[in-house]
Amino acid sequence: MRNPLITLIGGNFKTRKKSAKWSPKAQQLIADASDGLETFYDYHMHLLGLGTKERDIWVNPTVLSLIHPFDFLKAKVFMNASGIRNKKKADEQYLNQLFQLIEKIPIAGKYCLFAWEKCYDLNGEVNLKDTKIHISNDYVFRICQRLPDKLVPVVSIHPYRTDAVIELEKWAKKGVKMVKWMPATMGMDPSEPRCVPFYQKMKDLDMVLISHAGEEETVPVEKFQPLNNPLLFRLPLEIGTKVILAHCAGKGDGKDLENKGKKVPNHELFFRMMDEPRYEGKLFGDISALAQANRCGAPLRTVFEQKEHHHKLLYGSDYPLPAINSAISLKLLIKLGYLNKEDKSPLTEIYKNNPLLFSFVLFRSMHDPNDENYRLPISVFSYHKSLGI
Numbered sequence: 598m599r600n601p602l603i604t605l606i607g608g609n610f611k612t613r614k615k616s617a618k619w620s621p622k623a624q625q626l627i628a629d630a631s632d633g634l635e636t637f638y639d640y641h642m643h644l645l646g647l648g649t650k651e652r653d654i655w656v657n658p659t660v661l662s663l664i665h666p667f668d669f670l671k672a673k674v675f676m677n678a679s680g681i682r683n684k685k686k687a688d689e690q691y692l693n694q695l696f697q698l699i700e701k702i703p704i705a706g707k708y709c710l711f712a713w714e715k716c717y718d719l720n721g722e723v724n725l726k727d728t729k730i731h732i733s734n735d736y737v738f739r740i741c742q743r744l745p746d747k748l749v750p751v752v753s754i755h756p757y758r759t760d761a762v763i764e765l766e767k768w769a770k771k772g773v774k775m776v777k778w779m780p781a782t783m784g785m786d787p788s789e790p791r792c793v794p795f796y797q798k799m800k801d802l803d804m805v806l807i808s809h810a811g812e813e814e815t816v817p818v819e820k821f822q823p824l825n826n827p828l829l830f831r832l833p834l835e836i837g838t839k840v841i842l843a844h845c846a847g848k849g850d851g852k853d854l855e856n857k858g859k860k861v862p863n864h865e866l867f868f869r870m871m872d873e874p875r876y877e878g879k880l881f882g883d884i885s886a887l888a889q890a891n892r893c894g895a896p897l898r899t900v901f902e903q904k905e906h907h908h909k910l911l912y913g914s915d916y917p918l919p920a921i922n923s924a925i926s927l928k929l930l931i932k933l934g935y936l937n938k939e940d941k942s943p944l945t946e947i948y949k950n951n952p953l954l955f956s957f958v959l960f961r962s963m964h965d966p967n968d969e970n971y972r973l974p975i976s977v978f979s980y981h982k983s984l985g986i
């Protein structure tokens with residue numbers, strides 16, 4: 598049974614079995630979005646499940662327990678948006694919806710699918726108490742093999758693991774190029790000297806670290822929240838490891854560790870590093886989730902303003918987040934000057950049919966609030982040669 602409130606907050610859309618028949622306006626918007634793009638790249642996508650079928654997935658029972666009502670509600674909203682209608686079939690249903698959405702996108706695309714590492718303590722021991730969810734590297738790799746021309750596996754390896762470097766080499770040999778971290782959830786401190794051999798190995802193997810940065814809202818472990826400070830990534834950058842910071846670190850304030858620890862918006866700390874010429878070709882930002890109501894103020898405006906950095910930005914959907922009906926407000930994006938009023942109805946139509954396509958078309962349609970003719974360049978949505986992924 599679908600709870601109407603959860604449906605409204607979660608995924609208020611219906612994926613049609615057959616290809617959608619678009620209205621002329623929606624058709625035009627999709628055509629405009631794909632104009633000039635042979636293949637678009639989504640560098641940020643989550644693979645989730647509940648471990649109902651797959652032994653490679655584990656969810657901490659506390660996440661699904663009413664003892665933690667906020668976590669419980671969030672989990673319900675996520676499940677709804679991800680197409681999970683029956684908890685017992687959660688793993689298959691998540692995949693079914695994801696594959697269906699991808700299949701119906703009328704433009705060739707590549708999607709980087711993330712594994713999800715457990716928490717580890719500094720002594721190298723696994724910390725299951727703070728682990729909210731675990732999606733193994735094996736599982737992600739296996740799923741990506743089902744659609745090898747579209748899905749790109751991204752492993753997640755905790756640098757405190759005693760076998761971290763061995764694990765890294767193992768996946769590199771299988772052709773994996775990217776490693777995913779969520780410090781505020783997994784508990785790694787990117788500035789911890791213990792990570793140095795890991796960074797060094799990543800650099801030697803020409804692998805790229807993609808990490809969530811800025812305040813974590815989806816699955817934070819509160820005591821780990823300061824670990825999402827963008828400045829902590831100076832260590833891998835100084836070593837020469839390539840780093841993509843998700844959402845351009847666009848949420849919340851972080852401690853300015855270079856200025857007496859005063860609180861500064863995280864996206865400003867991120868752009869401070871982007872300004873440094875020595876990080877050219879090393880530091881990148883993904884624009885995923887920046888259209889959400891909680892990031893489309895100053896963080897998104899700054900992203901549009903910083904035009905000299907647009908060649909270092911990458912598109913990411915952060916799926917399943919765009920499927921959450923309440924996450925993005927088109928009305929607010931119009932009010933703030935990013936969208937034209939007439940795009941609201943075709944975008945809503947696209948959302949209702951395919952939230953993954955909606956996310957892409959939305960980001961292609963948004964413009965600089967100060968310049969209606971300026972949209973993010975096509976390179977943001979394309980293959981990034983300098984990353985080699």
Ligand SMILES: [Zn+2]
Nearest residue numbers: 641643843915
């Ligand atoms: Zn994400």
